[in-house]
Amino acid sequence: MLHAVLKAATEGETTNPLLPAPYDIWWSAVCFVIILFFFWRYALPKMQQMLDERGAAIEGNIEKADEAQRQAEAALEQYTAQLAEARVEAGKIRETAREDGKQIVAEARENASAEATRITVSAQAQIEAERQSAIVSLRSEVGTLALDLASGVIGESLKDDAKASSVVDRFLADLEADQAKAAGAK
Structure with missing residues (x-):
């Protein structure tokens, strides 16, 4: 390039060094059109197909x-819904268990009361x-x-059983x- 600049300076022509020569522009345009044609014909459809596949995959996803x-x-x-149903069922089960517990306690109380009454009646009968x-026993001993004692006081024997029994019973x-009179007076 330095040679071209020197040559241009010596010839005295006034060409702009920043502008390329017309044949360079012509061949660059031909190469650009050929590359553009191959890109348009082969690369662009493949890229479009790839982008369509990606778009379809993204839409599918x-x-x-x-x-x-x-x-x-x-x-x-x-x-x-199942959780709410389970909670309702658990509430029903708890309520049923409470009711059953109350019933069991009531039955236990009734059974205990009946048993206490039976034991009391049995104890009273046994005491009686x-x-x-x-x-x-005391009557016979008394x-x-x-x-x-009466035999000792009277000095006679009171061994007649019928007579002795009647005296003792009357006494x-x-x-x-x-x-009974003393108890009634209180």
Whole structure:
């Protein structure tokens, strides 16, 4: 290039060194058109096809994501409904358990009350039987002691059983009547 500048300076022509020669422009334009033709004919359709495939894949993925989102929302709604149903069922079970517990407690109280009443009645019957047994035993012992004491005081033997029994029974009846009057006066 330095030679071209020197040559141009020596010849005295006034050409602009920044502008290329017309033949360079012509051949550059021909090369550009050829490259443009091959690019337009072969490269651009392949790029367009690749972009279309990518666009379709992206749209397919978006549709899949939308479908997955819808399925997730449906599953969430179903899960929420099942959870609400389970909570209602758990509440019913708790309420039933409370009612059963109250019923069991009431039955236990009734059974305990019946058992206590039965035990009380049995104990009273046993006490009454023991009392009657003690009265009979005491009557015979008191009668024997009273006869022995009366025999000692009177100095005679009171061994006649029928007569002795009637005296002892009359004596005890008088004692019980005196006790009944004393209890009634209080």
